[in-house]
Amino acid sequence: MAHDADFRRELGQQLRVDSVRSSAAANSGHPTSSMSAADLMAVLLDGHLRLDYSDPKAPGNDHLIFSKGHASPLYYAVLKAVGAIDDAELLTFRKLGSRLQGHPTPLIPPTDVATGSLGQGLPIGVGVAMAGRSLDKLPYRVWVLCGDSEMAEGSMWEAFQHAGWEKLDNITAIIDVNRLGQTRETMLGWDLDGYVRRIEAFGWKAIAIDGHDVEAIEAAYTEAENTVGQPVAIIAKTKKGKGVAAVEDQPGKHGKPLDDPEAAIAELGGSRDLSVDVARPSTAAPNVFEVPGGSMPSYALGDEVATRKAYGESIAALADIRGDVVALDGEVSNSTHSEDFRNAHPDRYFEMFIAEQQLVAAATGMQVRGYTPFVSTFAAFLSRAYDFIRMGAISQAKLILSGSHAGVSIGEDGPSQMALEDMASLRAIHGSVVLHPSDANQTAQLVAAVADYDGISFIRTLRGKTPVRTAPDEDVRIGGSRIAHEGSDVAIIACGITLDEAVKAAERLAEDGVHARVLDAYSIKPIDAAAVAAAARECGSIVTVEDHAPEGGLGDAVLAALAESDEHAAHVVKLAVREIPGSGTPEELLHGAKIDADAIADAAQRLVGAPA
């Protein structure tokens, strides 16, 4: 099936020409960053990649990820060469409505994930390779084209480290060392040995080659395919803008179309119309995890259970029901309680150590293959992977994030461990679901619900125990809420730890003749807009209370819901954590932050005009 070196060189030129053409048509884009890697892709397509482009979801398909997503002109030129798109579509690059966006996205199959934020493709590729080896148990290979500038990203080294530790031999990183970044030479320039030393130190085999020598590329790919028990990186010395003297290895030529595309195409030998038959993938069926079935855990009313514990028990139970469920943790599984999953399903648990970017990226890679990943760490440390979560939304990824130890209620450990910005940052992610159950039965039902949600969801859990107030058979759902205390003089909207404080406040207010409704808004996004509006309508005024910063969390969600309702005139007072907390007991810190029962009762009293 593979062709000779001349064909491959011609194919490389075609990929360059098409990169120049699409960028010229768009009047923007990164042709020079594409031209450096054209020969690397030509040889890959011709005999190495095993991918059925007519069946992008085929389980046995190899995966080709452009970690250097700005080389999208090359990626789309590849798609044309393999027949996945036609020339007319190639020339829609970067135009409104085109599947060929400025950087690759899953809008154009078989693209697995969106790239364009550097340093993400390789760690995600590691996740796909982990799925191949440990979940699907299929012989597909993950090929990741990396830029040399992105080698500066720490996330790349998390990927090298994790793949080396796992001895993943089904991933090949191709590093396009074209020396030139956006504004200057990279840290290592053409010091191939520098890359080899670093990558080998992390347990990989590294092969340095001339990235424009198709025979050397062939030999390197063959060695990568034949290497057992170790991932392989190919360090390819290339020239940015290779083949066109006006831009070849020239500074100042990043991220712009060529000044004279016609002359460049002529210099490259003109347009070609080569097509390449990519090798067929394995047709073996993927592994299926047999599951015994069972039911989600339930908890007796009045029991005291930490929601993080309920989370662990719930994901373990869910994995008995669904074979697609997997779990990953950032080496805090005894805190998040994902250890319950690890103990029950060690074959579907992945220890990602303290590397939160690789943690989220691995999950993103696994969901590419249809798995439903539950990712856990302290909620505060999900902030480490915020760019990966942001990109996950563009990748249309299904990711379930669980953050434990939220808010000041963790107590003594102090502010570095307290998530106070998590709801705000994760609410702003497109299509996200943000949940903060106040008790164990809510947690169990929400764990089951998010497993069916096709997007990014976040379950915020608590360190301390809370009383079970939700009956096991109550309806708990994404977008739902529950009334935890009846009343119509004033409404208190709470979630998580503050629900308990709100109920205490309501009980205290009742003694003073003030009947407060307590709404448990366990779903912050989407919020139960009808219940919020009803609270406003029937109670007149609202206190919101959250163990979170005042910006972007529960209170703002309530205000936004009211603004879109007929009840926008309702008076709302927001209680939230307004100062940097310190250490102390949970009770002391909730009190100090003015989000405890005392503060809630006080705010409610003032709203109803009763003496405080």
Added chain:
Amino acid sequence: MAHDADFRRELGQQLRVDSVRSSAAANSGHPTSSMSAADLMAVLLDGHLRLDYSDPKAPGNDHLIFSKGHASPLYYAVLKAVGAIDDAELLTFRKLGSRLQGHPTPLIPPTDVATGSLGQGLPIGVGVAMAGRSLDKLPYRVWVLCGDSEMAEGSMWEAFQHAGWEKLDNITAIIDVNRLGQTRETMLGWDLDGYVRRIEAFGWKAIAIDGHDVEAIEAAYTEAENTVGQPVAIIAKTKKGKGVAAVEDQPGKHGKPLDDPEAAIAELGGSRDLSVDVARPSTAAPNVFEVPGGSMPSYALGDEVATRKAYGESIAALADIRGDVVALDGEVSNSTHSEDFRNAHPDRYFEMFIAEQQLVAAATGMQVRGYTPFVSTFAAFLSRAYDFIRMGAISQAKLILSGSHAGVSIGEDGPSQMALEDMASLRAIHGSVVLHPSDANQTAQLVAAVADYDGISFIRTLRGKTPVRTAPDEDVRIGGSRIAHEGSDVAIIACGITLDEAVKAAERLAEDGVHARVLDAYSIKPIDAAAVAAAARECGSIVTVEDHAPEGGLGDAVLAALAESDEHAAHVVKLAVREIPGSGTPEELLHGAKIDADAIADAAQRLVGAPA
């Protein structure tokens, strides 16, 4: 001044005893993670560290950063041994109001920064070392105690990489390889060679030693101090819980006080009351950058200038006025326009390459020494450093972040490059200022204003040009706003690119007899609450419009301000980016997202009840 090995061993035991005592008093904390590094600290204090604890701000002081912040019991035991705190304060560890929080913070001098989110101390230390060599030009040394678990964080490798590239010989990393993480053995366990290979591959010298052998430690520190042109890492094999058989090198002993502290103290030889005179630092005066003075740039009304360009020109001008101003960029200086600063002040510009965590961390390190760092990259990519920004607030750091290329208005590059969550995530940071100027004169004034702001500020800039509407002498300030179009039938509140669209909408509405007020809310946090309330009071209803997700940005800021005002009954309609954008021209994408003049005019018409 230095003592013999016996004294140092005794001092190490004292540090262990005090770690056990404080954790016992707190009934929480990480004594075993402290005990592994006690000998390393004993030798450091006795003859190597040069730090005047009685003058924590002395410019010549060495810096000691506990990157493994959970070893706070050891850190506080050190403070006691050097006389910075007394024994009574030691026993306030983790109690409400104590300066000795669960993880170190600057509340207790001379602590430079808060740690506790792993993988941050070393990159911040690199920033302090950069300040020492390139800014202060003083001979102080930065000592960073690192854990072995945190070696999994990519940010550590950004730090190794950057310090190696800079050949910083004034930083010493001390890696406490105690083998055991929170739940299990680390990836490398006691494979010291594995650490040595990796760290040396990044250009450092690495010295592997027995971390409980005070003579070996002495030799390693001396070699580190004498090494020129290369940073040094000391890879110390240690035992977690060293010295107490019940916990020494035992799993399951992370993050909890000892079961029997009295027996442990007895096993360690009982309490001691050693004190150590730390060596005095250099008293040389720090370098001062002489500045010629000058004025901030100003722009003529009606000119079309990109705010990112005004940012670059403004920081360059500010550095002529203030010698404390420095700039750092993530290798996109021709996009953010920090290149204007680099060209004018190459001695105060730092190229951080595509490593956003190290970018922010380096700035955090520089502000430790009193510099005012302006940090720039694409706004989308600041999300990569979100945890560093979060911790920056706890560190009471002064950081100015500038994010360019915000929102769909960047056009063809597509969603991976478009910041749409930045205002939400950064508003939630404690004490932050979030600014989004709509024109060049605003930008210039706000650049000057944030240089005086003692906290974290964010300036969001635009890729495309906008007309200068603000006169050079107009008052522009943090917390300010301006009326860009007069009217009282309806208010439109906009910022950045949408201000221009709002003015166009207002002009169009005026033709239909609807007089809209356009408020330019260039300060999103703090928002000009008085102007927002006046808009509500005088115009009745409000349209907010932002090139950002609907959650947590301008619209939510307006709603929150109104909720706290007497105008909470005002009707507000939020326009924002509600779907994942694609590629297209800026105009197409603004239109498609329904945040352009058409959408604004339409929303305003509906609010005033006029025909659309």
